Amino acid sequence: MTTDMLGKRVKRVEDQRLITGKGRYVDDIKLQSMAHCAILRSPYAHASIRSIDTSAAKAMPGVLDVMVGADIPYNPLPMAWPAGGSAGLKNNVNSPRALATDSVKWTGEGVAAVVAETPEQALDAVEAIAVDWEPLPTVVDAEKATQPGAPQLHENAPSNIVFEWSVGDRDGTAAAIDGAEVVVRQRLVNQRLIPNPMETRGDIGWYNPGTDEYTIWMSSQTPHIQRLLLAAFVMGVPEHKIRCISPDVGGAFGTKIFTYADYPIVLLASKRLGGRPVKWIEGRRESYQATIHGRDHITYLEIAGKRDGEITGLRVKTYANLGGRLSTIGPGIPTTLYARVLSGCYRIPHVFAEVVGVYTNTVFVDAYRGAGRPEATYVVERAMDLFAAEIGMDPAEIRRRNFIAPDKFPYENPSGLGTASGGAKIYIDSGNYEPALDKALAMAGYADRAAAKGEARTRGKYLGVGLSSYIEVCGVAPSKWIGAVGEGWGAAMWESANIKVHLTGKVVVTMGTQPQGQGHETTYAQIVGHELGIPMEDIVVQHSDTQGTPFGYGSYGSRTSSVGSTAAIKAAGKIREKARRYAAHMLEASVDDIEVDGAEYRVKGSPDKKKTFQEIAFALDLAFDAPEGMEPYLDETAYHDTPNCTWPFGTHVAIVEIDEATGKVDLVKYVAVDDVGNKINPMIVDGQLHGGIVQGVGQALWEGAVYGDDGQLLSGSMLDYALPRASWLPNLELDETVTPSPVNPIGVKGVGEAGAIASTAAVANAVNDALKPFGIRHLDMPLTPQTVWKAMQAAKGAQA
C-alpha cells in the first residue's frame, strides 16, 4: 500500500459500485409504502388558468391525492442572486411557485400534482385533469421581448425587463471606440442549450409525523443549500427539521444546483398522506421543459483597436434570456459571471458591458457548465478573430500581442471584480498565457495550416483552424466577494471538512461538498492520505447528507478542489497537531521535539523513540492515559474561506473540415493546453477536460434548444436535440502548463468547467475560418450542415 498518492493517477474508489450496477441513484431507492407523484405541466407557453377540475383524476384507480397551486401553503421559490446583488439595482423579480396558481409562463410549468400507488397510475390520472385555459400571446426571443408591442409576461416587469445592469467604463470605452483606427461590430447569438445530465432530476419526500421532520432524497449538487432555502424561504419549517440527502448523482453540470418546485411538492404530498414517502422522477421530455436551460444570449459586440493589432476597447450589449420566471441564481450568471471576465486573458484598457435580463415564454435559464464564462469567452474570442481578419493579422499573433504579460499580476481588468462596489477587491492573481499558446500551436501544426488547407481542397473539403485562449474565474469562493461586495448573492462561500479517526486508525472524512461524478471520494482520500501519511484504503470519504456532514455550499463553479480540499487539509492539520501533542506525552518529550514523517511521530535525534499514527489514535481513543486538559479522540472540523477565486487559463486549437457538397463539419483534430495549476489526480483532470470540451463542441456544431414562436419546445426530446455521439468525435489531444494557484496550499485551480469554456469558441472560430474563401465573416451556432450549406450556397450565389 503506497501512502502518498497525491498527484498520482489513482483509480477511483467510487467505480467498483458504478461498474457493477450497484450505484444508488434516487430512482433506485424504494421505501416502505412509497407512493408516486406525477406533475401536470402546461401545454401552453403563456396562458391564464380559469379553473382546474381534478374530480375525474381523483376518481382514477390508485389515486391517493391531487394538489393544485391553491393547495400549496408555501412561498414562491427563492431567487437568491439578483443582478447587482445586494447593491440595490432594481430587479423585477418573479419566481415560480411550487404549482402555478393564476397563470403559466412557459410550456412545462407545473399546475397540478397527482399522487398514486404506482407511477403509471399517477401519469394516467394527470391526463384526466381538466384545465380551462385562456391562451395568451407569446414571445420567446429576448431581444424581441423588450420591443414595443411585445406580449407582457409580468405586471411588475415593463417591457419584460428583469434588470438593466452595466459594468465598466462607459465614457472611456465610448471614447476609445469613437477614436479608434479600426472598429469591428458583430451581432452574436449564443444559443440556448439543454444541459442533459444523463440522470434526470428526481426526489423522494418523506414526512415523519412522529418527529415532525422532513427528509428528502434529491439528485442535487447542493443538499445543504437546499435545506436552508426550503426551510427559510419556501416552507417556513425550521432548518433542523429538514434533512436533505443526495445519493449517487448521475451528472448535473449546473442543473442540480437550484431549488425546484418538486422539492416542496413531494414533502407536502408525504405530509398530506400521513407520512407515506412520495417519489417523483422526471422524464426526459419533462426534463427538457422543466429543468433549467443554459446560455441564450444575443450580443451586440464592438471591438476597437489599432492597425498594428493593439486592442483598445471592447463594448457589448447583451440580451440575456432568463425564461418565464427566475430560477435560483439566474440573474447572477449573465452579469457577474459573464461581463466581469469579458476581456478574458487580454489587456484591454477600456471595457463596457450592458446586460439586459429578459423574461420570455420559455423555461428558466440558469447556470450550465461554465455559466457566463463560456459566453464571455465566445464573445472575446470571436471578437479577436473578427478584428484580426479586419486588419489582416494572424489570429495567433493578435492574441499574443494583447495577452496580459506575466509580470502584470495581480491584474485588475477594467470590468472586473476590483471595480465592484463594496469592500472586496478580486483580482486575477496569476497567469502566464504565452507558453500555453505556443505549445498548443506546435501540437496543432499551426505553422503548416496553409498547406493543410490546400491539401483538403483536393479532397473536396474546406479546412479551418480556430483558436481559443481563455481564462476562467473559478474556485468560487471568497465570502467577502460573494456575500459582501454588493454583487454576490448575500451568502457565504466557504467549505467544511470533518475528520474522525477510529481507534483502529481508520479514518472517516465528511465533507460539505457534493459530487456528481467528479470522484471526490478518491481525490479527498488522496489528499487526506498525503496529509496524515496513511494509505487511501484506510480512509472513507462521506458526503451528501445534511445529517452527519458539516455544512457546505456544494459543488459547482469548479470550487471543490480549491475550497473543499483546503478545508480537508486544514482538518488533517488539526488532527496531526493533536496527534503530535499526544505523541509528545506518550514519548515523554516536549511537543517541539516531535517531528512527523508520514504516519510516524518521533523524537528529534532519537529515531527509536517513536509512535505511529495508529498507536496514537488507539491510545487517544481509549484515553486512560490522556494528559490533563487534553480531550480524548481525534475528531477535528475545519472551515475554509479562500482569499481569492482561482484563474485557470489555456489555449485550445480546433481543426475542422467542411464538406463542400453537404456543408457537414467534421472536427478532425482538437488540441487543448490547459493550466489548471497542480493536479490532485491527473487522470480525473483529463476526464473533466474531455467531457467539458465535448460539451462545448456540442454547442458549436450540433446542440440548440429551439422554441417555436408559440412557445412550444421544438427540440423537445433526445430525438430532436442533437447531443454529441462517440462516432462524431476525434480523440482529443491534451497537454498542460503548470502555474500553481497561490490561493490554496496545494496550488490547484479547478477544472470542471475549463473545457466547456474554451472549446465552443475554438470550434466556431475554426468553422468561420474554413468559410473565409466564401467571403463569410460570421455564422451563428450551431454550425449544422444545414446552416453551413445554406451560407455557402448564398455566398456562391452572391459571388456568381
Place this chain on the structure above:
Amino acid sequence: MAEHVSLVVNGVPREVDVEPRRLLVQLLREDLDLTGTHIACDTSQCGACTVTLDGKSVKSCTVLAVQADGANVTTIEGMATADGLHPLQAAFWENHGLQCGFCTPGMIMSAADLLARTTDPTDDEIRHAIAGNFCRCTGYQNIVTAIRAAATTVRAGAAG
C-alpha cells in the same frame, strides 16, 4: 389483466406477472430490483437501459416485458463472475471510462455486444458501436480507450 412472463436473468430463472404495457427495463428495475440498468430518456436514444437479450444487445425500453418471455437476459449485474470483474468492467475502472456512472452499465453492455462480434475493433468501430449510447461526462474518449483495452484483454485470454 396481468400477463405471465418466464425468463432467465443473469442465469437465474424468474417468473413475473406484469401489466401488458410494462417494459423490459421496468420489469428488471421494479419487479426484479436490478437497478443497475438505468432509464435516461423516453425516446430510445440514450442507451442507458442496454442489456443483452439472447446474446444481442437491446435497449430494454424498446422491448415489452411480455416479448422477453422465454428469453435469456444479461444485465450489468450479471457481468462479473466468481473469478472477478468482466474485462470491460475492469477496463472501464482502469482507464477512467466513467464519471457519474449513469450511462456506464448500458455502455458496458453495448461494448460487450461489440466484443462478441470482434475482439480487435478499430477506434472507429468502437465509436460506431457505442453511437447509440449517450455519455455526457467523459466526451467518450476514455470509454473508447477502455473498450480497446478490454478487447486486448479478451484477445490475450483467448490466446492464453
